[in-house]
Amino acid sequence: MTTEKTEKKLSPSREALKLRARAKSKKPAFIRAESWKYDRFSLSWRKPRGLDNKIRRKIKGWPPGPSVGYKGPKIARGLHPSGFREVLVYNVQDLSTIDSNTQAVRIAHTVGKRKRTDIIAEAKKLNIKILNIKVTAEAKEKEEEVAEGEETEEEAETEEAAKETEKKPKKEKEPKKVKEKAPKKEKKAKKAKTKPKKGE
Numbered sequence: 001m002t003t004e005k006t007e008k009k010l011s012p013s014r015e016a017l018k019l020r021a022r023a024k025s026k027k028p029a030f031i032r033a034e035s036w037k038y039d040r041f042s043l044s045w046r047k048p049r050g051l052d053n054k055i056r057r058k059i060k061g062w063p064p065g066p067s068v069g070y071k072g073p074k075i076a077r078g079l080h081p082s083g084f085r086e087v088l089v090y091n092v093q094d095l096s097t098i099d100s101n102t103q104a105v106r107i108a109h110t111v112g113k114r115k116r117t118d119i120i121a122e123a124k125k126l127n128i129k130i131l132n133i134k135v136t137a138e139a140k141e142k143e144e145e146v147a148e149g150e151e152t153e154e155e156a157e158t159e160e161a162a163k164e165t166e167k168k169p170k171k172e173k174e175p176k177k178v179k180e181k182a183p184k185k186e187k188k189a190k191k192a193k194t195k196p197k198k199g200e
Contacts, residue, residue: 013083013102020076030066080104084129091115092122104129 035041054062084104
């Protein structure tokens with residue numbers, strides 16, 4: 001019975017999201033003035049402030065700029081993409097006024113770690129959706145994974161080093177062989193034989 005009720009309550013927001021998506025598909029893509037002309041300009045919208053700017057003056061034939069006429073449907077305004085209405089929460093007492101079927105909670109960034117844990121615990125009891133809990137949980141998991149990965153890498157490196165030292169036996173140093181030098185007199189005699197005489 002409870003699931004049927006929640007589905008009935010959530011359906012208006014789903015319809016509103018569909019309406020908003022349909023309205024958005026009909027809107028033009030608002031691009032920055034002369035971004036098609038210069039590579040250094042990104043396509044993301046910047047308000048034109050020039051005195052002679054054609055988009056600011058809404059001259060015919062130039063791309064349109066955002067205006068009140070492009071506003072989305074009223075029932076979808078302020079809805080989170082999940083279909084819930086966002087409510088900012090600072091403490092556990094703020095959760096008592098929230099409707100879990102239509103509203104979702106965002107914990108304020110000024111809230112400390114202790115209060116945050118209390119709010120999360122209370123929200124789980126009341127079955128209230130928290131929009132910014134996932135970010136912190138994912139960050140903690142990533143940190144733990146990185147720490148575990150570093151530990152395993154260090155262990156693997158130490159094991160490999162130990163194995164290499166076991167495999168390679170220490171080689172005894174062999175004495176270097178000294179080349180026997182020929183006597184100087186013999187060298188001079190050889191040179192004299194090879195050189196031709198001046199009179200020849």
